[in-house]
Structure formats: structure tokens, C-alpha cells
Amino acid sequence: MLNERGMTIEELMKHEIMKDAVVAAGEGGISKVITGANIMEVPDILEWVKPGELLITTAYSIKDDKKAQKDLIPRLNSKGLTGLAIKTKRYLEKIPEIMAEEANRLGFPIIELPYDLSFSDLMNSILLEIYNKQADVLMRMDEIHQKITDVVLSGGGLREIGTTLHCITKNPIVIKDNIFSKSVPVAPEEEKLILEKEIKGVMKAENAYTDLCLDISAEEPCKKLKDRVDGREICRCIFPIIAGKRLYGEIHIWELDKKITAVDVRAIQYACTVVALELMKQMTIFEVESRHKNEFLEGLLSSDENIRSSSVNKADIFGLDSDYQYAVFLIYIDDLESYFYDSPGENGTKFKNKLIKTIEAAVKLSDIKILSGCKGNTLTIVLAFRDIDESKCIKDVSIDMARRIIGALKQNYNYISPYTGIGRCYGKLNDLWKSLEESRKALSFARIFNNDNIIHYDNLGIFRLLCMEHQESEIRRFYKENVEPLCEYDEQKDGELIRTLKMYFECSGNLKKVSEKMYIHYNTILYRIQKIQQITKLDLANSNDRLNLEVSLKIMSIINDAAFSSQENDV
Numbered sequence: 091m092l093n094e095r096g097m098t099i100e101e102l103m104k105h106e107i108m109k110d111a112v113v114a115a116g117e118g119g120i121s122k123v124i125t126g127a128n129i130m131e132v133p134d135i136l137e138w139v140k141p142g143e144l145l146i147t148t149a150y151s152i153k154d155d156k157k158a159q160k161d162l163i164p165r166l167n168s169k170g171l172t173g174l175a176i177k178t179k180r181y182l183e184k185i186p187e188i189m190a191e192e193a194n195r196l197g198f199p200i201i202e203l204p205y206d207l208s209f210s211d212l213m214n215s216i217l218l219e220i221y222n223k224q225a226d227v228l229m230r231m232d233e234i235h236q237k238i239t240d241v242v243l244s245g246g247g248l249r250e251i252g253t254t255l256h257c258i259t260k261n262p263i264v265i266k267d268n269i270f271s272k273s274v275p276v277a278p279e280e281e282k283l284i285l286e287k288e289i290k291g292v293m294k295a296e297n298a299y300t301d302l303c304l305d306i307s308a309e310e311p312c313k314k315l316k317d318r319v320d321g322r323e324i325c326r327c328i329f330p331i332i333a334g335k336r337l338y339g340e341i342h343i344w345e346l347d348k349k350i351t352a353v354d355v356r357a358i359q360y361a362c363t364v365v366a367l368e369l370m371k372q373m374t375i376f377e378v379e380s381r382h383k384n385e386f387l388e389g390l391l392s393s394d395e396n397i398r399s400s401s402v403n404k405a406d407i408f409g410l411d412s413d414y415q416y417a418v419f420l421i422y423i424d425d426l427e428s429y430f431y432d433s434p435g436e437n438g439t440k441f442k443n444k445l446i447k448t449i450e451a452a453v454k455l456s457d458i459k460i461l462s463g464c465k466g467n468t469l470t471i472v473l474a475f476r477d478i479d480e481s482k483c484i485k486d487v488s489i490d491m492a493r494r495i496i497g498a499l500k501q502n503y504n505y506i507s508p509y510t511g512i513g514r515c516y517g518k519l520n521d522l523w524k525s526l527e528e529s530r531k532a533l534s535f536a537r538i539f540n541n542d543n544i545i546h547y548d549n550l551g552i553f554r555l556l557c558m559e560h561q562e563s564e565i566r567r568f569y570k571e572n573v574e575p576l577c578e579y580d581e582q583k584d585g586e587l588i589r590t591l592k593m594y595f596e597c598s599g600n601l602k603k604v605s606e607k608m609y610i611h612y613n614t615i616l617y618r619i620q621k622i623q624q625i626t627k628l629d630l631a632n633s634n635d636r637l638n639l640e641v642s643l644k645i646m647s648i649i650n651d652a653a654f655s656s657q658e659n660d661v
Contacts, residue, residue, distance in 0.1 A: 095227070095352065096125035096142065096220045099173050099199045107215045110204040111175075114185045116163075116193035122172045125220065127213045133158070141170030144216065146177075146209055153181040156188060163192035163200075173199035175212070180205060227353055234258055234357045238364055248365065252276035255341070255361050259354045264292050264342040269369050270376075271444055285344055288317045288326065292342050299328055299340050311355055317344065329358050333366040341365070376443060380463075383408065387463040387470060390519065391418065391526045402519045408461055410519065414474040417488050418525040419512040419544075420533045421496070426467040426506075445469065445499070452498035458491055471495070472522065475515065484515045485546055492544045509536040510544040572642035575625050587625070588643075590618045595640050599630070 099120040102108060113120060125142030128135070133151045145166060152158040166174060174193075178184055185202055193200045203212070237258075241250045252265045252274050262277030262285055273293035275282060282289060299313075312327045324344050331339040341358055343350065350358075386408060389401030405411065442464055449471065453460050459474035473491055475484060489512065496508055511533030513525030528547035536545045576587045590604065597603035601619065605612040619630065628635035 095224060096123045097216070097223060098123055099144075099201070102144075102216065102219075103201070105215060105219070107207070107212060108201075111207070112202050114176075114200050114202040115190035116173070116197055116199040118194075118197035119173065119199045122199065124172045124216060127216045129209060129213070136165055136169060139166070139169055139171055143171050144173050144175055145171055146175045146203075146212060148177050148180050148182075150181045156186075159186050160188045160192060163189055163196060163198055167196045167198045171198075173201060175201040175203050177203040177205060177207065177209075230353055231356055231360075234353070235360055238357070238361055242364055242368065247368070248272070248274045249276065251361055251365060251368075255343075255358060258357050259343060259350060260347050261350070262289070262344050262346055264289055265365060266292060266295075266339045266342065267365075267369060268337065268339045269373055269443070271447065281346060284319060284346065285317070285324070288319065288324075288344070300337055311359060329362050331362045331366045331369070333370060338366050338369045380442065383461065384463040384465065387461060387472065388465075390472075391470070391523050393523050393527075395520075398520060398523060405519055409459060410461065410472075410474060414459070414476050415484065415515050415517050416475070416519060416522050416525065417473045417484070417513055417515040418522060418529045419471050419473065419488065419492050419510060420526075420529045421469040421471070421499070422509040422533055422537060423467055423469070423506050426464075426469075444502070448498050448502050449495050452494045453491060456491065456494075458487075470526075485548055488512050488515065489544055489546055496544065509533060511536055512544060512546045514547055566645075568638075569642050569645040572626060572628065572638055573646050576622060577646075579621075579625055585618075587618055587622050588646075590615065591622055591639065592643060594619065594630070595643070599636075 099113070099122055102124060103111065103113060103120070123142060124144045126140060126144070128139055128143045128145050130145050130147040131150055135145070135151075139145060149159075152162060163174070176182065176185060185200055189200065192198070237254050238251060241254050248265045248267060252263050253276050256263050256276045262281045263275070265274045265276070267273065275289050275293065277285070277289075312329045315326045315328065316323045317326050318324075324346060326342055326344050327350055329341040329343070330337055331341065341362055343354075343358065386401050386404055389397050390405070392398045392401070410416075445464065446462055449460065449462050449469075457476065459476075461472040461474070463470045473488060475487065492510055492512055496510055499506065499508060511529045511531065513528035513532065516522055516525055532545040532547045532550060535550060573588070576591065579585055580587050590608070593604045593608055594601075597607065601612065601615050604610075605615045608615070623629060626639065628639060630636055630639070
């Protein structure tokens with residue numbers, strides 16, 4: 091990056107005041123930038139010099155000291171000075187060879203000044219040039235700040251900010267939003283084609299640059315990578331979008347058409363601040379909207395009629411009306427809340443937004459509206475149907491839509507294992523809470539049977555009877571009579587009667603298959619079956635007794651599962 095805070099040695103030598111001056115040594119360093127000037131007439135000047143300065147001298151203090159002459163150039167170079175200007179023909183006839191050798195070795199410029207050149211004139215010329223450059227930079231920065239500010243004040247978003255930056259830098263840009271998982275490329279089509287692979291890579295990357303971007307300093311405002319494009323290396327500069335200690339995204343810029351200047355750097359840094367504020371605003375809006383939507387959804391699905399009626403009156407705000415038919419389905423994901431904190435400094439906004447965006451994308455091309463919310467480990471989705479083809483069953487349409495959504499979630503998050511329950515469809519919003527209760531019951535069975543398929547309430551069959559309200563006491567009594575003695579036996583004797591009985595039903599009573607699946611001798615299985623019949627006083631050869639035992643096992647699963655508990659009422 092070019093430093094525009096000063097002037098290079100090369101630029102200085104083109105100045106009128108330097109017409110009789112020459113670069114006597116260290117010509118390899120003429121691109122170094124002068125940011126100030128100093129005069130040396132005393133031996134201890136090194137204590138007072140600053141990096142970037144051009145040191146001007148007659149060399150009086152070292153004119154007779156060969157060692158001091160040899161040491162001076164390396165010491166000035168180590169201090170970060172830009173160069174040394176020596177007026178000859180006063181104390182030194184010419185530049186000493188020992189100094190020239192060191193200067194050439196280090197690429198440290200030594201300028202030989204004419205005898206009649208005034209130091210004050212030279213310093214004034216240098217400082218005036220530097221002042222004018224810095225003033226010009228400030229004016230340009232003010233203009234750039236105003237342009238970017240105007241974009242934001244006029245309602246422009248990331249694309250408009252990116253377009254403004256592209257006009258300033260004349261290079262292709264990608265603004266990457268890590269909070270809402272968006273990437274905005276800005277470049278002419280021919281530049282996009284040249285950098286097609288690199289731009290796509292940036293847009294697809296998930297927090298790939300976090301470590302790079304968090305390791306930023308004032309001396310190094312961006313991180314540089316080398317992208318190989320058509321056999322040549324293109325420098326890519328990555329600027330972090332940071333607020334506090336939180337990384338909101340990055341701005342990627344490729345030095346395709348020109349090098350990034352110091353003004354470009356400042357413009358991009360300012361844009362990063364503006365984008366961070368914009369993303370914070372969007373995040374706040376999203377969180378407020380999500381909270382209102384969740385509150386509306388909870389009210390709409392409440393079993394309390396007064397609360398429900400209040401939400402129904404607000405339904406038009408969320409695009410719901412009486413022309414629709416509605417169904418609820420629930421998606422339970424183990425440890426869903428833990429994914430809300432998927433990187434240091436993150437809260438749940440990013441992951442929740444990604445989930446909702448995934449769900450919305452899955453139904454985008456259909457005529458079905460959705461309203462989704464998240465609480466605890468459960469996603470609640472309201473499906474709104476209208477103009478359903480008469481040849482189609484609404485239940486089948488609901489299941490198909492649930493499959494789409496679950497498929498999209500698994501594709502994007504292959505580490506999750508969702509359990510899904512769907513309630514019946516209702517024509518009135520006021521009845522939607524019934525669909526919620528049904529979906530909860532269907533979800534309970536999905537979790538009980540460890541079934542990651544979608545279960546519709548209507549498909550529960552006889553097990554719907556086990557979910558009837560006010561039947562818990564009778565259900566528990568039925569379980570105690572038939573299966574609890576087996577559980578007590580297993581606990582006291584460290585036995586496996588319950589496990590054996592479950593496998594018995596899975597194998598349709600085929601003891602040989604039970605033996606093979608459990609890797610236990612046939613006689614042992616036979617003994618256990620006899621023991622089960624002895625304890626329960628039920629005969630597995632009797633169809634009614636078999637049914638009682640099998641249903642009792644299902645009841646045991648319901649009782650042991652958290653979904654059956656009244657404590658789990660997450661929406």
C-alpha cells in the first residue's frame with residue numbers, strides 16, 4: 091500500500107529546489123517515504139530522530155571520525171529514517187566511500203546537496219509538500235466519509251456501500267455479513283469473471299477468516315492473502331468489520347486494477363465501521379421482530395381463550411386471515427440452544443436467523459405461508475394453506491411441506507437430529523391451539539420411538555388413546571400392573587427382562603431371532619420369557635396378554651420421556 095502521508099525520495103529529487111542535488115548512494119531505497127525532516131549538527135542526534143524523517147547535515151560532528159561515519163548509516167536505518175542528505179564542500183569534500191558502501195548495502199539513500207542550498211529552504215519545501223499532501227488526503231477523506239454517510243442516510247444497504255467503495259478503490263469488492271449470512275459482491279462483470287472462483291469461495295466460507303481478522307493492529311489494518319488467478323498472484327486484502335470484540339463480517343478487496351492506497355485503507359476502515367453499525371441496527375430490528383412474532387405465536391397458540399383472542403385480532407399484521415386453513419408442526423432438536431453460541435462472542439441471533447432463513451427458503455416456491463418461532467430446543471411452525479388442490483389431502487400436503495423443511499435443515503446442518511410432530515388442520519385461527527396440542531403428542535411419540543421421521547397426529551392410530559387428557563392415572567395404573575414388576579426385578583437382580591421383552595415384540599415372538607439379535611444363548615432367552623410370564627402372570631401365547639404387555643411397554647416409554655411431563659410446554 092502506498093503511504094500518502096508524505097513524499098518519496100524520488101518525488102523530492104524532482105522538486106525544483108533539488109535540481110543540483112544527486113542521490114550519491116542507496117538508490118535502491120528512493121521509494122521510501124519522507125514524513126518529516128531533521129537537522130544533525132551534534133553527535134547525539136540519534137536520540138531525537140523519528141521514523142520517516144530525512145536527516146539533513148553538513149557531517150561536521152563526524153567529519154574526522156571514520157568509525158562514526160561507518161556506524162551512522164546502519165544506526166539511522168535501524169531507527170526507521172528515510173534517508174540522509176549531506177551538504178558537501180564544506181566539511182566533507184565528497185560522500186565518504188565507507189558511508190556509500192553501507193548505504194548501498196542497506197538500500198538507504200544518501201543525497202549529496204549543493205553547497206549553496208539553504209537547509210531552511212530545503213526543510214520548508216519538504217514540510218510544505220508534506221503538509222499539502224496530508225491536507226489533500228484529509229480533504230479526500232472528508233469527501234469519502236460524506237459519500238458513505240450519504241449512502242446510509244438515504245437508506246442504502248450493503249450493496250450501495252459496496253458500490254461506493256468500488257468507485258473509490260477501482261477494485262472488486264465483497265462485503266461479507268457473518269450475522270445474517272449474506273455476501274455482497276460489487277464489481278463489473280468482466281472483473282467478476284476473472285475472480286469468479288475466489289469470489290464464490292469468499293461467499294461460501296463460514297467464518298473462515300475469524301482468526302485472521304481478530305488479529306488486527308494499527309500497524310497492520312488488514313490481512314493479505316495471495317489468490318492465484320490465471321497463473322498470476324492477486325493480492326486480496328481482508329478488512330474486519332468489528333464492533334467491540336465481536337466480528338460481524340469482513341470486506342474483501344482484490345488489487346486487480348490498482349494497488350490500494352492509504353486513502354483507500356482509511357475509506358474501507360470507515361466503511362467497516364458504518365457496516366458494523368448497520369448490521370447492529372439490523373440485528374436489533376431482527377431481535378425485536380422475533381420477540382414480537384414469538385409473543386404473537388405464543389398468544390395465538392394459548393389454551394386461554396382471552397389471550398388467544400387478543401392475538402387473533404393482530405393476525406393481519408403477520409399476514410394471516412380467515413381465508414386460510416392452519417396447521418402446526420413442531421421440530422425438536424436435542425441441544426438446539428447450544429448451537430446458538432457457535433463461536434466466541436456470538437449470541438443466538440445468527441443461528442436463529444439462519445434457521446428461519448433456511449425454513450423460509452424451503453417453502454419459498456410454494457403457495458403456503460409460514461410463521462415460525464423458536465423457544466428452548468423446539469421450533470414451532472404454523473402452516474397457512476389456501477387454494478389447496480381438491481385432489482390433494484391437506485394432511486399429505488402438511489407432511490410434504492414438513493419433509494421439505496426437515497430436508498433443508500438436515501442439508502444445511504447435518505449434525506442435527508430433528509424429531510417432528512404435526513397437528514391437524516383447522517379453518518379458524520381460534521382453533522389453532524388444538525393443532526399445537528396434537529403436534530405435541532405426535533412429537534412425543536417421535537421422541538419416544540427415536541424416530542426422526544415426521545409423525546402426523548392422525549397417523550398415531552391406537553396410540554392416540556394413550557394421549558387422551560385426564561387418562562394419566564389410569565394409564566399409570568395399567569403400566570404398574572403389567573410392567574412395573576419386571577422393572578423392579580431388573581433393578582434388584584441386575585436383569586434384562588424388559589430389554590428381552592422389547593426384543594421379543596420386535597422379532598414378532600421369534601425366540602431364535604431374539605437370541606441372534608441379543609447375542610445370547612437360546613436357552614437363556616427361553617428362561618427369561620418364562621420368568622416374564624411367571625412375574626406378570628400373563629401368557630405370551632395369549633393374544634390379549636401379549637397386547638397388554640406391548641401397550642404397557644409403550645406406556646413406560648411415555649412415562650419416562652420428558653415430553654409426557656407437564657414441565658415441557660415449550661412452544
